[in-house]
Amino acid sequence: MTMDSKPLFGKVALLGIGLIGSSMAHAMRRAGLAAHIAGFARNPETLDAAERIGFADSLHDDPRAAVRDADFVVLATPVGAFAELAKEIAPHLKRGAIVSDAGSVKTAVIGAVAPYLPQGVHFVPAHPIAGTEQSGPEAGFAELFDGRWCVLTPAAGTDSQAIETVKTFWRRCGSEVETMDAKHHDLVLAITSHVPHLIAYNIVGTADDLEAVTQGEVIKYSAGGFRDFTRIAASDPTMWRDVFLNNREAVLEMLGRFTEDLTALQRAIRWGDGETLFNLFTRTRAIRRSIIDAGQDTAAPNFGRSRARRS
Numbered sequence: 001m002t003m004d005s006k007p008l009f010g011k012v013a014l015l016g017i018g019l020i021g022s023s024m025a026h027a028m029r030r031a032g033l034a035a036h037i038a039g040f041a042r043n044p045e046t047l048d049a050a051e052r053i054g055f056a057d058s059l060h061d062d063p064r065a066a067v068r069d070a071d072f073v074v075l076a077t078p079v080g081a082f083a084e085l086a087k088e089i090a091p092h093l094k095r096g097a098i099v100s101d102a103g104s105v106k107t108a109v110i111g112a113v114a115p116y117l118p119q120g121v122h123f124v125p126a127h128p129i130a131g132t133e134q135s136g137p138e139a140g141f142a143e144l145f146d147g148r149w150c151v152l153t154p155a156a157g158t159d160s161q162a163i164e165t166v167k168t169f170w171r172r173c174g175s176e177v178e179t180m181d182a183k184h185h186d187l188v189l190a191i192t193s194h195v196p197h198l199i200a201y202n203i204v205g206t207a208d209d210l211e212a213v214t215q216g217e218v219i220k221y222s223a224g225g226f227r228d229f230t231r232i233a234a235s236d237p238t239m240w241r242d243v244f245l246n247n248r249e250a251v252l253e254m255l256g257r258f259t260e261d262l263t264a265l266q267r268a269i270r271w272g273d274g275e276t277l278f279n280l281f282t283r284t285r286a287i288r289r290s291i292i293d294a295g296q297d298t299a300a301p302n303f304g305r306s307r308a309r310r311s
C-alpha cells in the first residue's frame with residue numbers, strides 16, 4: 001500500500017449529502033480517504049436515495065449521531081443552516097476533530113460556526129469552486145472536483161497540521177488548493193460566481209415577465225444566448241438565496257461596479273459609440289481564452305448538446 005492509498009481519516013461525517021456532499025463521498029471512495037463515511041440529511045427521501053446509491057457507510061437523520069467519533073466533519077447544507085447545525089453538533093464533537101465546510105461564502109460562515117466550536121476542535125473553512133446546476137444526492141459524481149480549485153480560509157492561528165490535512169484531503173479529491181483571507185474570498189467569488197448568478201436569475205426573470213414577446217418565442221429562439229443563462233438560473237433556489245443573504249456586502253459592492261459599467265455600455269449604444277463596444281468585446285474574448293488556457297473550460301463549441309457534467 002502506498003502512502004497515498006492510506007485512509008486520511010478514520011471517520012468522516014458529511015452534514016448534507018446533496019450535490020457537494022455526495023460528490024465528496026464519491027471522491028473520497030475513489031481515493032480511499034476514509035475508513036467510514038457517515039451522511040446526514042433531514043428528509044427520508046434524501047436518505048433513501050443515498051442508501052440506494054451507496055456512497056455512505058452509515059446514514060443519519062440526526063447530525064449528532066453522524067458526528068460521533070468523526071475525525072473530519074464537513075458542513076455541506078445550504079449556508080443558512082450552518083449556525084444551527086454547529087450549535088447542535090458542538091457538544092458531540094470528538095476532541096482533535098477537524099470541522100470544515102463547503103459553503104460558497106466564507107466570512108458569514110465563520111461568524112456562524114466558529115463561536116460554537118469547543119476548544120481542541122480545529123476549524124478549517126473551505127470552498128470547492130466546482131458545481132453544476134443540479135442538486136440532491138443523485139447529482140453527485142467523483143470527478144466534480146478534478147482540476148478545480150478549492151479555497152481554504154482558516155483564521156490566523158489555526159493549527160497548521162489541521163490545515164495541511166485539509167489541503168491533502170482536497171488534493172486527493174482531485175482539486176488544486178489555495179489559501180486566502182475569508183473577506184478576500186467573498187469579494188473574488190462575488191464577481192466570479194455570485195453576481196453572474198444574479199444576472200442570470202434576473203435576465204431569465206425579465207424574459208418571463210415580458211408581454212410583447214411570448215414565452216413560446218423565448219423558448220423557441222433561446223439558442224441566441226438566453227439558453228446559456230437559463231442553465232445558471234436553474235441552480236438551487238435555497239442555496240442561492242442563502243449565498244446572497246450571507247455575502248451581502250461583497251455582492252452589493254460588485255453590483256455597484258457592474259451597474260456603472262452597464263450604464264457606460266448603455267450610453268455607448270445610445271451614442272453609436274462602436275469603438276467602445278468593439279474594444280470591450282475584444283477584451284472579454286481574451287478572458288475567455290485565458291479560462292480555456294487555464295484548463296477551467298474547453299474550447300469545444302457547445303450547441304446545447306451535453307458534454308462534461310461539470311460547470
Ligand code: NAP
Pocket residue numbers: 015016017018019020021040041042043044046047076077078079081102103104105127128129130131132133134135136137236239243
Ligand atoms: P444540495 O444539493 O441542495 O444539498 C443540500 C443538502 O443539505 C441535502 O442533503 C439536504 O438534504 C440538506 N439540507 C438542506 N437544507 C437543510 C437544513 N436546513 N438543515 C439540514 N440539512 C439541510 O446543495 P449543494 O449544491 O450540495 O450545496 C451544499 C453547500 O455547498 C452549500 O453551502 C453551497 O453554498 C456549497 N456549494 C455549492 C456549489 C454548487 O454549485 N451547488 C458549489 C460549491 C459549494 P435534506 O433536504 O434532506 O435535509
